[in-house]
Each structure stands twice: as structure tokens, then as C-alpha cells.
Amino acid sequence: MKFPKKYLMPIFEDLQPETYYLIREEPGDELKMVSVLMHTEKAVLIRSYLSTAADYFKNKEDALEEILEELDGNTVSTFESLYEGEAEENSD
Secondary structure, eight states, rough: OOOOOOSSOOBBSSSSSSSHHHHSSTTTOOEEEEEEEOOOOSSEEEEEEESEEEEEEEETTTTEEEEEEEOOHHHHHHHHHHHHHHHHHOOO
């Protein structure tokens, strides 16, 4: 995927709804998997997937250090199955 060249760094507005990404928000941060739940006029609602999901708003113009990749459906399904299996084990 190619992102617009109007900015030196990618911004949150570049992320598309219902799409999963590996991103780094700040230099030195760990990579995180996120999806965009929705765009408002000036913000983007992001869901971050770590051990638990967390939703937060970011200004559309806020810069990202890196968008490493857009994830395909198979990769997302594999990720979700890892956590589903873990949740089932913990409920026993």
C-alpha cells in the first residue's frame, strides 16, 4: 500500500476503517497491531490489540513514526485465533 506523499511522515488520517495495521506511534515504541473503527471530522477512533483490546481517539493530523504494513485477512484471523485459544484455556 502506498500512502500519500503530502506529509513527510504518515498520519492517522492515512489509516483506513476496517483495516488492520502494524504501526509504531513514536520512535522507540514497540510495534502494535491496530485497526480503525471510525473517522470523525477531526479524529480517528483506533483499536489497539495487545493482551486486551483498547480503544482511543487520535487527532487525524497526528504523525506516526511508521506504518510497517497493512495486514491481510489471513494474518488477522491467525492473530485472533491465538487469543481465542488463550481465552478458552483461561476459562477452564
